[in-house]
Amino acid sequence: MQDRPAWAPDDVDITRPSVARVYDYYLGGSHNFAADREFAREVIAVMPDMPRVAQENRAFLRRAVRHLCDAGVDQFLDLGSGIPTAGSVHEVAPDATVVYVDHDPVAVTHSRTLLAGQDRVVVAAADLRDPDAVLADPIVSATLDTSRPVAVLLVSVLHFVADDRDPAGFIARYLRDLPAGSHLVLSHATAESRPGAADAQALYNRSRSPQGMRMRSRAEVEALFDGVRLLEPGVVRIPHWRPESPDDVPADVDSYPGFAGVGRV
Numbered sequence: 001m002q003d004r005p006a007w008a009p010d011d012v013d014i015t016r017p018s019v020a021r022v023y024d025y026y027l028g029g030s031h032n033f034a035a036d037r038e039f040a041r042e043v044i045a046v047m048p049d050m051p052r053v054a055q056e057n058r059a060f061l062r063r064a065v066r067h068l069c070d071a072g073v074d075q076f077l078d079l080g081s082g083i084p085t086a087g088s089v090h091e092v093a094p095d096a097t098v099v100y101v102d103h104d105p106v107a108v109t110h111s112r113t114l115l116a117g118q119d120r121v122v123v124a125a126a127d128l129r130d131p132d133a134v135l136a137d138p139i140v141s142a143t144l145d146t147s148r149p150v151a152v153l154l155v156s157v158l159h160f161v162a163d164d165r166d167p168a169g170f171i172a173r174y175l176r177d178l179p180a181g182s183h184l185v186l187s188h189a190t191a192e193s194r195p196g197a198a199d200a201q202a203l204y205n206r207s208r209s210p211q212g213m214r215m216r217s218r219a220e221v222e223a224l225f226d227g228v229r230l231l232e233p234g235v236v237r238i239p240h241w242r243p244e245s246p247d248d249v250p251a252d253v254d255s256y257p258g259f260a261g262v263g264r265v
């Protein structure tokens, strides 16, 4: 049995992989356990570029946040924010108010440790599939000023939400009372035109996996933007969303296993 490190909350089951800690491993982080690494290696065996895919996803997050800062947005609600790694929202937008939300105890505890003393960057422990509970959470409601634009981020997380939880419905609830100029930022795993991705999805759907996974097609991801105006270039393979340089777009981008987009309320 592996020793429990000091940073691991007492109630965390270190024998079972978690999405947040597996993703931390893909990114080269240190907040993961043997069970997470074992699961991650199984995924990497069917999708060898998984660590690069995770890095590309984080790079999209940074490009989108920078774009929104330039557009004058200074409040971010990052749903499924994960274990903070270099380039989290508050680092890219140092003058902004940032609310991180995650249901993973390691992600929440580690985020709180890192962010202690910063009153405009807070962390709430909540299930993002319940928008009424998230928005009513005292940390969230005391921090966000919903009379001004807010960017709602759902980056690399909605593929952990099954259809019967109605992701389009709860996205609409998050955006319902936000003023014009608010935004939706979303990235999502796909198996469309991507060999190996369905095998990775099957691993996540095994029993004792971190969480079930539901990859979606481009049309299904576009449907999640119903009711908002998609910014150029629309819903595209992640590296194609406003790359900083054409050299940043990999040659195999058309089989890239994720879509991204940003929409404006």
Ligand SMILES: C[S@@+](CC[C@H](N)C(=O)[O-])C[C@H]1O[C@@H](n2cnc3c(N)ncnc32)[C@H](O)[C@@H]1O
Pocket (backbone or CB within 6 Å): 019, 020, 023, 057, 058, 061, 079, 080, 081, 082, 083, 101, 102, 103, 104, 107, 126, 127, 128, 129, 154, 155, 156, 157, 160
């Ligand atoms: C793949 S990570 C993505 C982290 C970050 N958004 C990024 O793109 O770098 C997904 C995160 O969503 C969290 N998550 C998954 N389902 C959730 C739920 N129902 N409520 C809150 N957080 C959730 C996981 O714990 C994990 O930290």
